Amino acid sequence: MQITTPDIGVDKATVAEILVKVGDTIAVDDSIVLLESDKASVEVPSTSAGVVKSILISLGDEVSEGAVLVELEASEAVVTTAEAPKAEEKPVVAEVKTEAAPQVAVTQEVTSQVVDVQVPDIGVEKATVGEILVKVGDSIAVDDSIVVVESDKATVEVPSTVAGIVESISIQVGDSVKEGVVILQVKTESAAPVASAETAQAASAPVAQVEQAPVPVIASVPAGDVEVAVPDLGVDKAAVAELLIAVGDKVEKDQSIIVVESDKATVEVPSTVSGVIKAIHVTLGQSVSEGIALVTIAAEAQAAAPVTASVPTQAAPKAEAPKAVVASAPVAVPATHTADKLTKEQNAANAKVYAGPAVRKLARELGVVLAEVKASGPHARLMKEDLFAYVKTRLTAPQTAPAATVVAQLSGLPKLPGFDAFGGVEEKVLTRLQQVSIPQLSLNNYIPQVTQFDLADITELEAWRNDLKGNFKKEGISLTIMAFIIKAVAHLLKEEREFAGHLSDDGKSVLLRNEIHMGIAVATPDGLTVPVLRNPDQKSIKQIAVELGTLGQKARDKKLSPKDLQGANFTISSLGAIGGTAFTPLVNWPQVAILGISPATMQPVWNGQSFDPKLMLPLSLSYDHRVINGADAARFTNKLTKLLKDIRTLLI
Structure with missing residues (x-):
């Protein structure tokens, strides 16, 4: 039985923590893996109960919807017999053949019950019901999404933990819910085999003679030298960060022996056998990859899994009736409720x-x-x-x-000093x-950035915008100067591709993107967020204005999805009408440039004979000096001022 990655709202997520290990017994809804994207951490619950057979992912792996995480073995069946085997007898699973045994009619007795499906632990105290995906009377299966809940930073689909028919729905769209709140009730049905009246007559029938019976035979693993190698770490190479054992140490199976570290994760490598460390083949700091031998262990003899062998047996003594019934019974795991000790x-x-x-x-x-x-x-x-x-x-x-x-x-920076002597804090x-x-902004410490300032004459552009905005307003569209700036910058980035590129990891090349995805900084009560406008170079001014309004509203309403915030290769940050004359925006790594826009003001501009009143727009272009030279930046802003002065040049 495989547990796969559900729909987590993003294309890919990183395995940040594995919450179970091989051999663990888990119940439905027990968290098994913690996944992390740029904007949220999500615990993936188990959809079935059983014993963890194998873990198919490692820390740092990138997974997407449908990726297999772990394999489970179903809980062992409960066996009841008419007579318990004697102490000295070995349990025997027999193949029974009867002579002229009467036919037994078996029917299915269907039992039903109503089960409450509750809100799982979604990582926040409260969330809002954004959408109900089922209705009363719907037939649903385990893992079918039933409700979408939204918090400030994430949208999560809640899966059903049972299969059946929706009996009733206990919540409504807009309700505030938390862990343990009942979402809906599901009517489940289960069938159990029931013998008919003819079964009673079979009690007096002669008992079959046992010809052969498969008997569990325990195979053993002989002792010997075993090499423990680097498992699949999800990366090409990793460095040995710590040796947790020494030659001569005794280790148990699954005990951590070595810590390896990559850029994205730190992983403890477990021993695959029990025994004594005979040799260590790596040193601290050594770069290793999958398959490289780490240590040699003098393994102890270990018992393996039972192997069923078919051996001849003597005829079993007659019994009154074959009353053995094998029923698969799920192990009930009581829910634990711990008191919340926080205010x-x-x-x-x-x-x-x-x-x-x-x-x-x-x-x-x-x-x-x-x-x-x-x-x-x-x-x-x-x-x-x-x-x-x-x-x-x-x-x-x-x-x-x-x-x-x-x-x-x-x-x-060093630790803050105390302020108690100066009035406290x-x-x-x-x-x-x-x-x-904070971590993203701290990356600016590593970028040598410079800011280029310029002024664009937008007198005619603003006059044209005023002519258009009346008709736009009738359609419910807010036409701001930003829509024109985005269109002009997108056009320019197709010529000056380095400004929308990325510095390679080795610092020897610039990675030029094939598409333009522009980040637009939006101020919200919680802080600055940067949703992404896709392919503005392929859109009209009207389309850009519509999408700007939609993204801005979603940002203020905290409705942005992780996809709305990913993939930008250039950013524009505007102070709008807030104030100021210029500023130095911070380059948002891994981007190499960002354009800041300050409020436009009327200024006297010399035309050669006199001063003309012109509406001048301050531009602040910050750039990564490792990729872009000062002359390139000056040329970029100069081209942009010409485009904004006469937007018609975009049509040429």
């Missing part, structure tokens, strides 16, 4: 910290405020290990003088959007 204010603060749903749930159970915990995960994401380390520190720290938690300084927690922006 509403603390839960609200935790929701703004970059952490996965499992970490948030653990924090609620332990009563930990996540803002106080030092993060060690990628992009400053809090891991379970961080939480455990924090709790351990608090439990072992002296009660008289608790040490203040040191928050990771992404910029490399009042802490204001950054919004979730501001917090997730």
Whole structure:
């Protein structure tokens, strides 16, 4: 039985944490894997109960919808017999042949029950019902999406945990729901074999003579030297970061022996056998890839899985009737409900910290405020290990003088001094959007960027816009100067392709993009967000104006999906009518340029004989100096000013 990646709202996500291991027994809805995209972390629940047979992904792997994550073995069947086998007898699975046994009519007795389907742990305290995907009377299967719920930063489809017919729906679109709230009730049906009255007559029938019976035979794995090699890490190469064992150490199967590290993930490699470390074939810092031998282990003899062998047996003694019934019974796993030890204010603060749903749930159970915990995960994401380390520190720290938690300084700045002697401070927690922006903004420390300033005469362009905006307004479209600027910049980027490119990882080339996808900075109450306008070079001014309005509204309503924020290769940031004369926008890595727009003002412009009043638009082009030279930037802004002065040149 395979558990696959559900629809998580993005094309691809990275495996950030594997929450189970081979041999674990899990129930339906138990979280098995934590996936992470640029904008959200999602725990993938198991859709079936059973024992983890194999894990088919590794930390750092990129997965998409339908990718197989783990394989499960169904829970073992419960066997009831008329008579228990004697202590000295081995259990025998017999093939029974009867002589002229009477026919037994078997019918199916159908039983039904109504099951509540609830909101799972979605990583936030509350979410809004955005869409109901089923109606009363619909027949649904396990994993069918039934409801779409939305939080501030993500949209998640909730799958059904059971199969059956929708009996009733307990929520409505717009309702605010949280973990445990009943979404709908499903009528499930199960069939059980029931023998008819003729079965009773079979009790007096002669019992079959057993000819052969498959008997479980335990095969053993002989001792010997076993090489443990690098598994598939999802990357071409990784470096040996830590050796967890030494020659002569005794290790158990699945015990971590070596830590390897790539740019994207750190993975502990487990031993595949139990035994004694005989030799270590790698050193710290060595680059390794899949299949390279790490250690040699003198393996101990191990029992393997039972092998069923068919052996002749003697005739079994007569019994009154064959009453053995084999029924597959799912193991009931009681749900655990742990009291929330945090206040509403603390839960609200935790929701703004970059952490996965499992970490948030653990924090609620332990009563930990996540803002106080030092993060060690990628992009400053809090891991379970961080939480455990924090709790351990608090439990072992002296009660008289608790040490203040040191928050990771992404910029490399030293720890803040104390301000108690100067009136103290009042802490204001950054919004979730501001917090997730910090790692991205910190990348600007590594970009040598310069800003080129220029002025564009948009007097005639603004006059034309005023002529058009009346008709646009009748159609419900807001026509701003930004639509014209986007069209002009998109046209220019087709000529000056380096400005929409990326510096290669080795710094030896520029990667020129085949399409133009433009990021448009939008100010919201929670902070700045940058939705992406696709292929503006292929769209009319009217189409651009419509999409600008849609993206801006979605940003303010917190309805942007992860896809709306990905793939840009150039950005425009406008101060609109807020104020200012010029500014230096920050290049958004991996892009190499960004255009800042300040408010236009009427200025006197010398025409050779006198001064004319002109509406001048300040332009601020910041660029990565490793890719773009100053002369190139000056040429770019000069071309842009000419396009904006006479937009008709776009038609030539």
